[in-house]
Amino acid sequence: MANHLFFPLLVPLVSAVLATLVSQRRVIARSIALAAVLFNLGYSIWLLLAVGATGRMVTQADDFAAPFGISLVADGLSAIMLALTSVMMLVTMLYSFSTVSPYRERYYYYPLLLLLLFGCGGAFLTGDLFNLYVWFEVLLVASFGLITLGGERGQLEGGLKYVVLNLLGSTSFLVGAGLLYGVAGTLNMAHLSERLGTLEHSGIVTAVAGFFLFAYSSKAGLAPLFFWLPASYHTPSIAVTALFGGLLSKVGIYALYRVFGTVFQRELAWLAPLILLVAGVTMVVGVIGAMAQVNVRRILAFHIVSQMGYMAMGLGLAGTVGLAAGILFMAHNIVVKTALFLIGGTAEHLSGTGELKQMGGMARREPILAGLWLLASFSLAGLPPLSGFFGKLGLIQVGLEQGQWLMVGVAAAVSLFTLFSMLKIWNEVFWKKAYVDQTGMPRASALLLAPSALLVALSIAIGFGASPVLNYSRYSAEQVFNTQRLVQDVCGSAGCEAVTSTAN
Amino acid sequence: MSLFQLTMTALMALLSLSLGVTFWRLLRGPSIPDRAVAFDMIMIHLVGLIAMFVVQFRQPILIDAVIVVSVLGFLGTVALARYIEDGRN
Amino acid sequence: MSLVELITALLMGIGVFFVIVSSIGLVRLPDLYTRVHAAGKAGTLGIIGVLLGVGSYYITSVPIVIKMMAMISFFFLTAPVATHMIDRAAFLTGVKPMEGTSPNELQGRYDYRTRRLQ
Amino acid sequence: MLGLNLLLALAWVMVNGSYHLADWIVGFVFSFLVLRLSWSTFSKEPFSVRAYFRFWSRNPLRALWRWLGFIGFGFVEIVKANITVARTVLSPKMDLRPGIVAIPLDLKSDEGITTLANLITLTPGTVSLDVSSDRKTLYIHAFEVRDPEELRRATKEAYERRVMELLL
Amino acid sequence: MYESMILRTIARLMLPLLLLLSLFMVVRGHHLPGGGFVGGLLAAAAIILQIVAFGPDYAREIVPINYLRLAAIGIGSATCWGLLALLQGEPFMAARWLDTAIPGIGKLGTPVMFDVGVYLTVIGVTTQLALVLAEEPTLYPLRRPPPRTEPVAPEA
Amino acid sequence: MTFVLSLVVGTLFAGAAYLMLRRSVVKLILGMALLSHGTNLLLFLMGDGVVKGMPPFVDEATGVTPTAAADPLNQALILTAIVINFGFTAFILALAYRANQAVGSDDLDDMVETDRL
Amino acid sequence: MLTAIVLSMLALAPIGLLARYAPRPLIGWVLGLLPLAAFVGFAVRAPVVLAGSVLIETLPWVPEMGLNLRFSLDGLSLLFALLVSGIGTLIFIYTAYYLAGDPGMGRFYVYLAIFMGSMLGVVLADNVLLLFMFWELTSVSSYLLVGYKHDYADARRGAQMGLLLTVGGGLALLVGLVLLSNAAGSFEISEIIGAGEELRASPFYTPALLLIFLGCFTKSAQFPFHIWLPNAMQAPTPASAYLHSATMVKAGVYLLARLHPALSETPLWTYTLTVVGATTMLVGAAVALRKDDIKGLLAYSTVSLLGTMVLMAGIGGHDAPVALVTLILAHALYKGALFMLAGAVDHEAGTRKLSELGGLSREMPRTLVLTSLAALSAAGIPPLFGFVAKEELLHAVTHSELTPGAGLVVVGAVVVAAVLGILYAWRLVSGIFFGPAAPRKKDHVHEAPLGMLVAPGVLALLSVGLPLGLLPMTSALLEPAVMAITGHAEEVSLHLMPSALSLPVVLSLFAIGSGAALTRFAGQIGAMPSPLPAWLNGDRIYDAAINGLLSSTTAFTRAVQNGRLRNYILYSLLALLAVILTPLALFALGSAPAPDLSNITLPEIVTALLIPFAVLATIRARSRLGAILVAGVVGAMVSFMFVIYSGPDLALTQLLVEVITTIFFLLVFAILPASFERLSKPATRARDGVVALAIGATMAAFTWIASSTTVFPPISAVFKAEALAEGKGENVVNVILVDFRGFDTMGEITVLFIALLGIYAMLRLRPESDPAIADMRGKTTPDAVALGRRGRREMGVAGRDGHDIGQDTVGEPATTAIRSQDAREEI
Numbered sequence A: 001m002a003n004h005l006f007f008p009l010l011v012p013l014v015s016a017v018l019a020t021l022v023s024q025r026r027v028i029a030r031s032i033a034l035a036a037v038l039f040n041l042g043y044s045i046w047l048l049l050a051v052g053a054t055g056r057m058v059t060q061a062d063d064f065a066a067p068f069g070i071s072l073v074a075d076g077l078s079a080i081m082l083a084l085t086s087v088m089m090l091v092t093m094l095y096s097f098s099t100v101s102p103y104r105e106r107y108y109y110y111p112l113l114l115l116l117l118f119g120c121g122g123a124f125l126t127g128d129l130f131n132l133y134v135w136f137e138v139l140l141v142a143s144f145g146l147i148t149l150g151g152e153r154g155q156l157e158g159g160l161k162y163v164v165l166n167l168l169g170s171t172s173f174l175v176g177a178g179l180l181y182g183v184a185g186t187l188n189m190a191h192l193s194e195r196l197g198t199l200e201h202s203g204i205v206t207a208v209a210g211f212f213l214f215a216y217s218s219k220a221g222l223a224p225l226f227f228w229l230p231a232s233y234h235t236p237s238i239a240v241t242a243l244f245g246g247l248l249s250k251v252g253i254y255a256l257y258r259v260f261g262t263v264f265q266r267e268l269a270w271l272a273p274l275i276l277l278v279a280g281v282t283m284v285v286g287v288i289g290a291m292a293q294v295n296v297r298r299i300l301a302f303h304i305v306s307q308m309g310y311m312a313m314g315l316g317l318a319g320t321v322g323l324a325a326g327i328l329f330m331a332h333n334i335v336v337k338t339a340l341f342l343i344g345g346t347a348e349h350l351s352g353t354g355e356l357k358q359m360g361g362m363a364r365r366e367p368i369l370a371g372l373w374l375l376a377s378f379s380l381a382g383l384p385p386l387s388g389f390f391g392k393l394g395l396i397q398v399g400l401e402q403g404q405w406l407m408v409g410v411a412a413a414v415s416l417f418t419l420f421s422m423l424k425i426w427n428e429v430f431w432k433k434a435y436v437d438q439t440g441m442p443r444a445s446a447l448l449l450a451p452s453a454l455l456v457a458l459s460i461a462i463g464f465g466a467s468p469v470l471n472y473s474r475y476s477a478e479q480v481f482n483t484q485r486l487v488q489d490v491c492g493s494a495g496c497e498a499v500t501s502t503a504n
Numbered sequence B: 001m002s003l004f005q006l007t008m009t010a011l012m013a014l015l016s017l018s019l020g021v022t023f024w025r026l027l028r029g030p031s032i033p034d035r036a037v038a039f040d041m042i043m044i045h046l047v048g049l050i051a052m053f054v055v056q057f058r059q060p061i062l063i064d065a066v067i068v069v070s071v072l073g074f075l076g077t078v079a080l081a082r083y084i085e086d087g088r089n
Numbered sequence C: 001m002s003l004v005e006l007i008t009a010l011l012m013g014i015g016v017f018f019v020i021v022s023s024i025g026l027v028r029l030p031d032l033y034t035r036v037h038a039a040g041k042a043g044t045l046g047i048i049g050v051l052l053g054v055g056s057y058y059i060t061s062v063p064i065v066i067k068m069m070a071m072i073s074f075f076f077l078t079a080p081v082a083t084h085m086i087d088r089a090a091f092l093t094g095v096k097p098m099e100g101t102s103p104n105e106l107q108g109r110y111d112y113r114t115r116r117l118q
Numbered sequence D: 001m002l003g004l005n006l007l008l009a010l011a012w013v014m015v016n017g018s019y020h021l022a023d024w025i026v027g028f029v030f031s032f033l034v035l036r037l038s039w040s041t042f043s044k045e046p047f048s049v050r051a052y053f054r055f056w057s058r059n060p061l062r063a064l065w066r067w068l069g070f071i072g073f074g075f076v077e078i079v080k081a082n083i084t085v086a087r088t089v090l091s092p093k094m095d096l097r098p099g100i101v102a103i104p105l106d107l108k109s110d111e112g113i114t115t116l117a118n119l120i121t122l123t124p125g126t127v128s129l130d131v132s133s134d135r136k137t138l139y140i141h142a143f144e145v146r147d148p149e150e151l152r153r154a155t156k157e158a159y160e161r162r163v164m165e166l167l168l
Numbered sequence E: 001m002y003e004s005m006i007l008r009t010i011a012r013l014m015l016p017l018l019l020l021l022s023l024f025m026v027v028r029g030h031h032l033p034g035g036g037f038v039g040g041l042l043a044a045a046a047i048i049l050q051i052v053a054f055g056p057d058y059a060r061e062i063v064p065i066n067y068l069r070l071a072a073i074g075i076g077s078a079t080c081w082g083l084l085a086l087l088q089g090e091p092f093m094a095a096r097w098l099d100t101a102i103p104g105i106g107k108l109g110t111p112v113m114f115d116v117g118v119y120l121t122v123i124g125v126t127t128q129l130a131l132v133l134a135e136e137p138t139l140y141p142l143r144r145p146p147p148r149t150e151p152v153a154p155e156a
Numbered sequence F: 001m002t003f004v005l006s007l008v009v010g011t012l013f014a015g016a017a018y019l020m021l022r023r024s025v026v027k028l029i030l031g032m033a034l035l036s037h038g039t040n041l042l043l044f045l046m047g048d049g050v051v052k053g054m055p056p057f058v059d060e061a062t063g064v065t066p067t068a069a070a071d072p073l074n075q076a077l078i079l080t081a082i083v084i085n086f087g088f089t090a091f092i093l094a095l096a097y098r099a100n101q102a103v104g105s106d107d108l109d110d111m112v113e114t115d116r117l
Numbered sequence G: 001m002l003t004a005i006v007l008s009m010l011a012l013a014p015i016g017l018l019a020r021y022a023p024r025p026l027i028g029w030v031l032g033l034l035p036l037a038a039f040v041g042f043a044v045r046a047p048v049v050l051a052g053s054v055l056i057e058t059l060p061w062v063p064e065m066g067l068n069l070r071f072s073l074d075g076l077s078l079l080f081a082l083l084v085s086g087i088g089t090l091i092f093i094y095t096a097y098y099l100a101g102d103p104g105m106g107r108f109y110v111y112l113a114i115f116m117g118s119m120l121g122v123v124l125a126d127n128v129l130l131l132f133m134f135w136e137l138t139s140v141s142s143y144l145l146v147g148y149k150h151d152y153a154d155a156r157r158g159a160q161m162g163l164l165l166t167v168g169g170g171l172a173l174l175v176g177l178v179l180l181s182n183a184a185g186s187f188e189i190s191e192i193i194g195a196g197e198e199l200r201a202s203p204f205y206t207p208a209l210l211l212i213f214l215g216c217f218t219k220s221a222q223f224p225f226h227i228w229l230p231n232a233m234q235a236p237t238p239a240s241a242y243l244h245s246a247t248m249v250k251a252g253v254y255l256l257a258r259l260h261p262a263l264s265e266t267p268l269w270t271y272t273l274t275v276v277g278a279t280t281m282l283v284g285a286a287v288a289l290r291k292d293d294i295k296g297l298l299a300y301s302t303v304s305l306l307g308t309m310v311l312m313a314g315i316g317g318h319d320a321p322v323a324l325v326t327l328i329l330a331h332a333l334y335k336g337a338l339f340m341l342a343g344a345v346d347h348e349a350g351t352r353k354l355s356e357l358g359g360l361s362r363e364m365p366r367t368l369v370l371t372s373l374a375a376l377s378a379a380g381i382p383p384l385f386g387f388v389a390k391e392e393l394l395h396a397v398t399h400s401e402l403t404p405g406a407g408l409v410v411v412g413a414v415v416v417a418a419v420l421g422i423l424y425a426w427r428l429v430s431g432i433f434f435g436p437a438a439p440r441k442k443d444h445v446h447e448a449p450l451g452m453l454v455a456p457g458v459l460a461l462l463s464v465g466l467p468l469g470l471l472p473m474t475s476a477l478l479e480p481a482v483m484a485i486t487g488h489a490e491e492v493s494l495h496l497m498p499s500a501l502s503l504p505v506v507l508s509l510f511a512i513g514s515g516a517a518l519t520r521f522a523g524q525i526g527a528m529p530s531p532l533p534a535w536l537n538g539d540r541i542y543d544a545a546i547n548g549l550l551s552s553t554t555a556f557t558r559a560v561q562n563g564r565l566r567n568y569i570l571y572s573l574l575a576l577l578a579v580i581l582t583p584l585a586l587f588a589l590g591s592a593p594a595p596d597l598s599n600i601t602l603p604e605i606v607t608a609l610l611i612p613f614a615v616l617a618t619i620r621a622r623s624r625l626g627a628i629l630v631a632g633v634v635g636a637m638v639s640f641m642f643v644i645y646s647g648p649d650l651a652l653t654q655l656l657v658e659v660i661t662t663i664f665f666l667l668v669f670a671i672l673p674a675s676f677e678r679l680s681k682p683a684t685r686a687r688d689g690v691v692a693l694a695i696g697a698t699m700a701a702f703t704w705i706a707s708s709t710t711v712f713p714p715i716s717a718v719f720k721a722e723a724l725a726e727g728k729g730e731n732v733v734n735v736i737l738v739d740f741r742g743f744d745t746m747g748e749i750t751v752l753f754i755a756l757l758g759i760y761a762m763l764r765l766r767p768e769s770d771p772a773i774a775d776m777r778g779k780t781t782p783d784a785v786a787l788g789r790r791g792r793r794e795m796g797v798a799g800r801d802g803h804d805i806g807q808d809t810v811g812e813p814a815t816t817a818i819r820s821q822d823a824r825e826e827i
Ligand code: NA
Pocket: A062, A063, A064, E093, E094, E095, G739, G740
């Protein structure tokens, strides 16, 4: 049993408790948090390699056998998500050190971050549907805390929308899990996939899948369920925005991939056209919103929505290659989106405002920042040889192979509009003459630049190392879809149903 | 069904009808304290119903539930009365 | 029906009767201050009757009997407090007593500024 | 406080229905714990071993006896009160003459006044409304007020006197 | 807020009783309805009753605990009991039981101790929430927002 | 009875939906409370049949849980859901209160500054 | 080696930053070594290629996607590679003089170097994806170069227009190339070319070709996408000369030529290119004649030439490819020279407007000579290389594979374009150097420094030198290029003097003659009002499109993201209905069993029915506290259901939570306005009611169907069986919670804990409690200050307030608002 799978959960949890107890001593709290994140980073990189080498790893929480107890399952997708989570957490934490006000730091900023890490880790590792719900709620409530931390009016207003709409999604998840238990009598995803796989076509299962589609789509901010995202993501501290924009919104996509790839494999085939439709609409609506906005973080927030469409497209292509392309795109997007928020946030931080109209002159004043922005925004728009190109190319190739002309066309067109609105920021923030006298404006310190530089470097690295990344994505996608193997890994060679019938 | 159980069922039915009557007061108001009284009475009905359920279905483990409901009824009513004092209805 | 069952049914019947009385009172009585009488007295006695019924049904079980006794004392202690709080809240929030309530010696005794009762 | 502690320990073992020494000890320890936690609600002086060992009453048995008598009295009153209420509520035409009457208090202690107030609420025709902030007046609401002075006198006579026998 | 002597007297009396009841719920929770949650909520209810009767400031003094820390400690201890097995090379939260039952309490094992952690967490969280909410100033009367100058858009 | 309770679940969800579509913050929160009740009741009905008066406890006399006893697993799930929901409700309450305070109104239509262009 | 050249050009780009430090303009010569090295590298390989071999190098990159670092050097690539690196060398030198006084020169060199590397990549790539990658990189570097003077709005606009159009076309190109590769089964260009037959027969041929055309037309500024090119003249002149005339804009032509063997000779190919090319040729020439700005004039003449090249790629026939490569070379030489010379004039005279120039022949004689040479070549006057090219061009159009009618039209168009070309060349030279001198923009206009004339000089002289003696060598260079276009061996022999008086020669002479005759009217023709309506102006259309895009997106976003939570909830509920009700109605509703109403007792039904009543009462409640209470009763009734149906733990927990939540509610919302206001209109309420009923009915149906269908037995039997033995407890639910599924519980208490942290921070950390912040916003309230202080005390940070606030960094909106306000007031 791979009991080490508990460490990336327990280390943040225990650190969060400790950081809570010492929260007023910022240096100690920071050190604890940093140590935990570094541990998770190291662990997740090891896990990435180990899973790649030996395949899926499984353990049972509470030592209660699958499918009755809660399984922890680490496969390629989990490992990728876990690693990206750690990197993003590290980067945003470093960025927080120099940007988050001491007040916010003392009011449990680091414990909340660590608990978010805890929740994400659990969500990525669990193999149990209800347990996934619990982790969703953990990370959700941690995100509630972070998004409202500071108590500004915008945060409260936006936070309320965030909370309410996300809870609708959560409720749908819970209802879906309950209905599925009522029909299929189990909660373990491997067992569920085994049981549902034996059904020819069950109407009620297809209908129940709708709840999950709604729930995860609303977490992922797919159209028409994205409203919470642009309403709230620009309100908290920059570091939090960056973390949420880069990482958190992808948890919904992860769940879509995971649950529809394993449990609802049959329903995925049915729902694929709908998912593609949703994906296309999401891309378009998101980019339209981004074009309309006039504030750095608000533009970027709408871009998250738009990019979610691409990730949903990966699922809508309903197959290993499509999912692999989606995973690649997601990995790219997590990195680049966080980078953009950090860079744009730094410009905002230095300018004292995020309104495009009142900014300017950054290219001359902070050329490194400008360079980073240009790279990151071109990557987002999918210009080669940055990571975004490969993400987009993968989707386009699979889309063309499957004859999804319209989808490919939309995806291509949207990337042009993405470029357009990124140029808007570039023009207004970096190229335009400074709106105000900048003589008194602070300079971007190395600590402020380093996190985004790291991410941009990572984006370039994903571009140049696209081959191994794509291979790993394919490996992960195959693991997701290969439910037979999943069942054997989780419940033993005879399968979960055999375990159940002997136990009864 | 024995006579005793029949009696209990009948009593429970009466009590639940009484609950409905109390509920009417809760809906009707008109003042908040009126609703508070009704709330208190509803909790008392619940205690009664659960207590009778304990007897009818021979479920002594539910007695703890009876205790908790009573405590909560008191707490709820008092808190309600307490925090509406400053209001002007 | 055994004796225990008979007693139980009797006690419970009494209890239910008074609970019903209290809820009818709640509906029929003209103002809040009089309704509180019904709730505070009939409700309490009613529930005590029911609880006594439970106690008598499980008369051989000491823990249950003790619990029932504890609950009865609890109601004795708390039910009047609840009625007092409700009455007071009503008076403070300006709920008018019915026509013909006289005397009203509490009228004007609350000092809204110092939050004291003279 | 020790007495209360023992009383709670007794309640613990009886509620658990198991009377081993271990149960007594556990009950005692738990009771001690909660009493220690809620110490300041009972005692003005800070917690000390001495304060803990101070008994509640000098003559517990007699107090117990008096309390039992009081409860019996109260019970009878409650039944009477309920019959009154039932008659009023169930009569087709309700003829009420309610009123709010202030009753001067001779009782001083919190416990005493509270007991009186509760007793008044549970007895026929009257409900305690509030106690004045200086604790010298109890306001009651009565179903039937024909003569306020008479009500004041009767209440003090019938109830306050009995409570004063127990608590001051 | 008007103080109520009657309520205070009863609330004082209730505190130890309810706390004891909550302990009872926890101890018996493995066998009867109850457990860490119910116990914790009940204990918190006992303290909330004090808040209702005495106000938050005095309630803090009556049971002077930092509830936020209590909650943290609760979570920490719950985790620690789960860690026991992990350190012995078994999955997190694998149960460890003492061989003999503790007289007066019953079988003791990590799940029971975990439940105690839950109990502490729930007390800490619920009570602290009640305290901070009770310490808030009353919300109304609010100043109303200025009247809209722009015409109200039609319903979407 | 399952059928009647299904209808009850439906009314809870309908009420929740209606309340959540109102403009008042208070109604919104009440709607969410109804939503959680509906969800809990729904989960409750998903167990191994609805059983009257036979909770999932080990029978002291026989030492085994009756097979006819209610489904313990979905009850455990509901308990988890209740507690999680408790945390969320508290959070929304506090948030709504603070938003109410910051905006100076409890009309949700006054809280449009963050995202309206 | 090819890989090394391309990648090293890109990798070495940062050395351009040296230009910030080293002595100017000497550094230009040093940096020029970079392209020179590349030029030498290609020159060294030239003999092999000219001998007919193709050099191919392959390095795997992302083989899974078909992307490999595969470069090939054949005749066409060699021609372009030599042009790119050769002209690049000259431009590097020229730049050092042109930008001598510009502090940002280092940056400029970096962009130039990136461009050069990318352009080399485009022409050398033998993998469509690799080609696309470099293709996009040239667009990006062009963007940076055009926007070099980004303080000016026009520069930003020009840069953006170019990038959007070329990247937009690039996306089409990408899709087209992927389609093509899928059809050909390979991403390697050499293999795609080999699969010409299959490709033309493939159903993907038409879409792929159209998409590729879109890419090529935008890149090569074909009508109507040409508008970006004149706007790209915002770039400093070296960039204009290099990218927007000599090299980058020819990438589209290059790609057409490259794919010619595989895709040409279909009506789609031939006529699309012919129509687009000819139109562009005429439009460009006509507009060029009317331009006052010299760079604008040159830009439109480039457009015209690019049209001509596309035309050559399209019309087919034996001679068109020859004409194409000759034109490419000739145009690169004279247009590069003209741009650089125009830059020199601009640099010295301080203006680029013909109306503000004139009579500079005395001050700038050397420039005059070089400009005249280049312009004569551009006009196709013998014996310059431009003439040779024009001969080939006319030869090609008269021997095309078009239908006779179409062929005639094209011949006419080419002749007209040639006449116009002579006219604008004349306008350029005469307008700058002759005629009346306009008032000077600068005081002392004098000859450009010699170094600045080196680069255009070389190109201008090549225009002379190639025909005068180097023609055989040129032919040898162009021959393999033509071979690459046609796909089979061709013989190219350029000659200055026609051997016979053929039709092309006649046409050529006619063009020269009529052009010369019309020169005296050149001014008038240029001053004529445009025959086109004002709105039919590419720039206006572009601006209108951008503005329309912005305003329509704004309107849409305003309507959708309208800030109203209830609308968002409505959308969500409708979406939920869509995804659950549809499958339910389609697949599951039929399987619903009939309701079973037996075995129900009165207490059950009464208490169960109280719930709907309470729900209704909650909705209808006019008083807030009433609503809160009634909702509380719902919770109580639900708990009672739990009691009856064997969930005592649920009942207890539910009830405790219910009451405590209600108390929380009271704590913060205790003092409320007496009643709800009716905020929504009746129609809204009716609509919401319908939605709510639909949701309710759907959920009821789901509950009933799912609870009555049990496809598989639940696993819960195991929990019942194992509770005592494994979990040592009699309360099975509690055993699950703390043991069997304790992990869930772990998460759940964490949720509670996190909620506490969040709420605590929300209630205690108050921006308005902070005197330093709140005073400035005038929002301090005594309560808030007290709470904030209390929070700080609890956090143990009392006494350090001032310190903290001083440190409160600008990232927080609170302080930033103040900061930016201050900053604005200072101005
Ligand atoms: Na275990």
